[in-house]
Amino acid sequence: MAKRIGSKTLILSSSPSIIGYAAVGAKKEKQGPLAGYFDLLSDDSSFGQKTWEKAETHMQKTAIELALQKCNTPKDQIDFLFAGDLLNQCISSAYASRDMLIPFFGLYGACSTMSESLCLASMFVDTGLGQRCLAATSSHFCSAERQFRFPLEYGGQRTPTAQWTVTGSGACVVAPSVQAPFVRAVTVGTVQDLGITDINNMGAAMAPAAANTLCQFFSDTGTRPEDYDMILTGDLGFVGSRLLERLMQAEGYPMAKLHNDCGLMIYDRKKQDVHAGGSGCGCAASVLCSFILPQIACQRLKNVLFLATGALMSPTSTQQGESIPGIAHLVYLSSTPNPKEVIC
Incomplete structure (x- = not known):
C-alpha cells in the first residue's frame, strides 16, 4: 500500500x-x-x-x-x-x-x-x-x-x-512485483510558471518545474543526487538541461555529473539538424522504453530518477500571449524491490 x-x-x-x-x-x-x-x-x-x-x-x-x-x-x-x-x-x-x-x-x-x-x-x-x-x-x-x-x-x-x-x-x-525494473516511489509535480512566452524555447519553460519536483523529492526522502546512478529528465534539451543544473546547484543539489536528458540522448546534435535536441511525448517514452529500462533490468543501472517534463500550453494560449506553465512528475526506478541504502 x-x-x-x-x-x-x-x-x-x-x-x-x-x-x-x-x-x-x-x-x-x-x-x-x-x-x-x-x-x-x-x-x-x-x-x-x-x-x-x-x-x-x-x-x-x-x-x-x-x-x-x-x-x-x-x-x-x-x-x-x-x-x-x-x-x-x-x-x-x-x-x-x-x-x-x-x-x-x-x-x-x-x-x-x-x-x-x-x-x-x-x-x-x-x-x-x-x-x-x-x-x-x-x-x-x-x-x-x-x-x-x-x-x-x-x-x-x-x-x-x-x-x-x-x-x-x-x-x-x-x-505486481516480480522482476526488475521496480517502481519504488513517485513524486507528483506542481505547475510552475516563470513567465516564459517563447514557444521555441520549451527547455527554459520546463526547467523550473523539473527543479521544483526534484527538490521536493530530495526533501521528502532525505536523499541527495549522489544516491542515484542517473537523474534522467524528459526533454529539456540543451538549453533546459543547463538551466536545470544551475537551478539545482543554487538549491544545494549539484548533479551535473549524474544528469542526462532524453532530448540529448535520442539524437546526435552534431550530425542531425535538431538544434537544442529532441522533445515531444515520444522522446522520454521511447528513450525510457528502448534504453533505460533494459539497463535497469540487467542492473547496469540500479537507481534511476526519471522525470518527464511538459509545457502545458495550447495553440490558443500561445496566440493570446499567455506564458507557458511547466510540469514534471518523478518516477523512482530501481533494479531491486527494496533498496534500503536509498529509501527505507
Whole structure:
C-alpha cells in the first residue's frame, strides 16, 4: 500500500514491476545513437498511413502491442490503460485504444505524459486497484508541427533554442512485483510558471518545474543526487538541461555529473539538424522504453530518477500571449524491490 512521505512523494510499498516495455520510432530516430535499442523503426514517418495523425495512432498501437507481446500478456488481462499525446483531445491515444476494449484514461501532460501515465499505472497496481496496467504515449514531428507551429510546407526558420519533436512511442506494462525494473516511489509535480512566452524555447519553460519536483523529492526522502546512478529528465534539451543544473546547484543539489536528458540522448546534435535536441511525448517514452529500462533490468543501472517534463500550453494560449506553465512528475526506478541504502 502506498505511503506518503513528505508533502508530495508516495513510496509504493509493493514495488510494482514493469514487466513489458517497447519503443517505436521513425526515420530520424533510426539515424540517432539509440537506434539499435528500439523494438521497431520505420524507414519513413508515415507508417503506411494516409495522414500524420493516423501514423501516430498506428505507432502508439504498435508500441502497446509489442509491450504486451514481450511479457506474454493478452490485452484482456490489462485492467486499465493510461495514455495521452500532444494532439487536441488526445486523438492518437483514443484511436489507438479504440479496438482494444481496455478501460481507458486519456491523459494530457504534454511532454510529461510518460511519467504521468507511469505514476498512475504504478499507483493503481500498488494499491490493488489493478493487477496489470498499461502506460503509453506518443508524438509525431509532423502532426505536432501542424498543430502547434506551422505546416511543414511553410518552411519556417527554427531558432537555436528550438527542439525537434520525436516521432516515437513508448509503452510499459506494470504488474505486481516480480522482476526488475521496480517502481519504488513517485513524486507528483506542481505547475510552475516563470513567465516564459517563447514557444521555441520549451527547455527554459520546463526547467523550473523539473527543479521544483526534484527538490521536493530530495526533501521528502532525505536523499541527495549522489544516491542515484542517473537523474534522467524528459526533454529539456540543451538549453533546459543547463538551466536545470544551475537551478539545482543554487538549491544545494549539484548533479551535473549524474544528469542526462532524453532530448540529448535520442539524437546526435552534431550530425542531425535538431538544434537544442529532441522533445515531444515520444522522446522520454521511447528513450525510457528502448534504453533505460533494459539497463535497469540487467542492473547496469540500479537507481534511476526519471522525470518527464511538459509545457502545458495550447495553440490558443500561445496566440493570446499567455506564458507557458511547466510540469514534471518523478518516477523512482530501481533494479531491486527494496533498496534500503536509498529509501527505507
